[in-house]
Amino acid sequence: MEKQKGVILNIGPVHPATHGVLKLIADLEGDTIDNIKVEIGFLHRGKEKMAEMRYFSNYYPIVDKLDYVSALQMEILFASVVEKAAGIEIPPRAVYIRTIMAEIQRIMSHLVFVGSFGMDVGNYTGFIWAFREREELMTVVEAISGGRLAPMYICNGGTFYDLPENFSYMLSPVLDRIEKKVKNEYATLFQKNNVFIMRSKSVGIIDKQLVKQLGITGPNMRAAGIERDIRRIDPYLAYEEMEFEVPTEEDGDAYSRFLIRIREIIESIKIIRQAMKKLPAGSYKKPVPWLLKIPAKYTLVRHEVSKGEMAMHMVTDGGMMPYRLKIRSPTFFSLKALEKVLVGSRIADIVAVIASIDPVMGEVDR
């Protein structure tokens, strides 16, 4: 038997820092990581297969649980696939409502990131503060859709309900507050905090080459200095008419991944304000039969969700259910980077790096 050098440490799947059920198997030499393996699949529920047994209108509740931190974006993505396949044009008001909801969801998801990153490097206050801001948006989403985490708001042909009458009075002050807090309070707690910078700077560097090698997308890619955003290069919904920046950072470490998210929150707030100003009147929904029949074809739609580039490829055979639905999840590719970047770092860095790539196991395991 080969003599074992160090210690093998199993981190997860039940561990507070693994954001669900990620499992890491680390070979330790003292406090340093020699080798690390990522194990996924603990939340596998066969969601792609489930799609083959559901009507096009009945798959939404399952789509909600893909990336449960940004459920609305999942719903919008699936609705877009179905509508593209069936050739349904949705009314402009629905397009704008969806844009607003997608950006609200992006802010909420990034706030969860900020909170959990703060928590994982040991700052409990950041967690509570971020969730305090998220709660205000949650209340808005609840008032609009009736749901909080899994809202079930989007349906084929538009949305289930129109926006409430006092919508802008409800949302605008919340956005103002969040902008103020992100710019001032969070800057004090994170960007101006020496210990936070010490913990996150030059830790877990995912450089351009690794990004291209593994197909990492979203904020993790933009933190490495690649400017690429589906909202910009292949605009969907109403993003063509919006003015916004695509923030990039150069270093590719945990700290720049954090900064990207903070800056994206500000950009999302900008987009929501523009969309609220331009919100057209009219119908919020095009009447579509509940049981759709879609002719045989391949449909691919990709969206920039909060974690990166998410795509759904649907194969239909003329029936009332998809023949096959393939989901490309962004975090699945980012997690592979852990095996490369964590070698040689410390145990304490594991949690910081996991938190900085913002995994949600629901979409990884599907």
Added chain:
Amino acid sequence: MLSYAYAVLSRWLPYPLNLIGALIALLVASLAIVAVIPIIIGWVDRKYGARIQSRWGPTYVGPFGLLQNVADLIKLLGKRVITTNVDILSYTFVPIALTAAAFLMILIIPWGGPNLSIVNIPYNLLFIYVAMAVSPLLILLAGWSENNKYAIIGGFRGATQIATYELALIVTILSVTILSGSYNINDIVAGQSSVWYVVYLPLAFILFITAGYAVVERDPFDIPEATQELLAGWKVEYSGLRYGLFLLSDYVKIFMLSMLVVYLFLGGWNGPLLPAFVWFWIKTIVTMMILLTPRWVYPRVRIDQLVKFGWNWMLPLAIINLLAVGMVVFV
């Protein structure tokens, strides 16, 4: 306090009984302090942290949630200990020894007045330091006894961290003792009747607080028990009363640290107008609130950064400080 109780009881009781009676009185007094302090400080800590985080903290049990910690302790008492594969002897020994060390400090330290301590001994500062210094061995033992990888990593981290910082701590304490010429807290406080030592030793003041923070394992230096990385580090297999003892001793330690800061640097019970006792408690409470703050503001430091900082900066600075004080005093 022991001699006082002994003298009072000797008026009515013959020899063996008066000593026993004095010891019982001592036990009751120290137990009252032991029980009340962690509960009060625990409440202050939770409430203060909650307000920083814009929460309310405990509100439900008792007035203003004051009894929340009592409820928590009662809950801990009722818990079963579920462990497998632990070395039961050392596993049980560590919480008892660690808590005893923490509570020894309560017996020795003066409570806000000259000679107002439960047991009066001449070298009380040294004794308190020794009671603090046993913890790395015990932490390592706890980590070892639990047969758990997280626990042993936490144990080694704890031993490394505390051994590093205790050295800086004792060197800093030495600079104070050189200046005052005594290991007795009463004399040190008497030496500050005109000028507080923080004026003479500002560097030592900062070093003492930082090193003390690392020694009592308070956030952001709670690396050995890092909840997010090591679950609870060397405490991972502990539950029930044994875990409750750790909680108690943690709060006692942070309280002792703030008392020591007041005694060594902030003039102890010296102050104009108000009585000595009041001055001492005002200073201690203010110091403690300041010491409680970093936990809610700073993230946790990494162990290699902390140890590097300890050996590269803390210890050299402490030694330079000591040399400077020695030169000024003796030359």
